[in-house]
Amino acid sequence: MSGHLRLGVNIDHVATVRNARGSGYPDPVRAALLAAQAGADGITAHLREDRRHITDDDIARLAAELTVPLNLEMAATDEMLSIALRHRPHAACIVPERREERTTEGGLDAAGKHNMLAPMVSELKGANIRVSLFIEPDPAQIEAAIRLGAPVVELHTGRYCELEGEARTAELRRIADAAALAAKNGIEVHAGHGLTFDNVVPIAAIPQLAELNIGHFLIGEAIFEGLAPVVKRMRDLMDAAR
């Protein structure tokens, strides 16, 4: 793969700050447009069932106003499927979700949930929405994505980001091997969760990766440096890794 590695900027936590006071600012849609101007190839937004950050209105406005593709992250529920079919984003990434979690804790069990996921994947594809499965870098989950006919997988990098030393190196190898297996089977490979300036380069260097989705760190850094500069810096780090 190599070539241009796309950056999807996740704007969830602009909405976290907005929702802290129930104001209309900071506006996630404004952040999305600024990130796109600064070099983001796409915008990711996670409409959680508890609407803790991104709201239904945010999705409606993003779908209407974005100048780059929208990647809607969604749980595998009838409610979210209906919302995806209504707004028809460029892409939908099916992620695991628990109300009790502070953030996504791992990948979707595509292998164990095949029968539940198969009709949802088919219906999203039928609506010309590019389906992605957010999964662990695990051969069994890659095989499940192949069986489900998912055109894209997004590999969970959270464990890699939490580990250090040899354990991190081993997890990086696991991600690289999973990316190679998926790409060999015609699946487009993305990665994301927990990526920062300090840990992104080894992930970005994996040649089979087509896209990285990065949010929480960028929004945090934007408080100090501004959104455009941090998007540009992440873009530069990813480009330099190729």
Ligand SMILES: CC(=O)[C@@H](O)[C@H](O)COP(=O)(O)O
């Ligand atoms: C799936 C993933 O890792 C993120 O894209 C997800 O959005 C994390 O959830 P929060 O944004 O609610 O932390």
Ligand SMILES: NCC(=O)COP(=O)(O)O
């Ligand atoms: N799918 C990963 C994503 O969109 C952003 O995750 P994070 O950078 O907010 O951890």
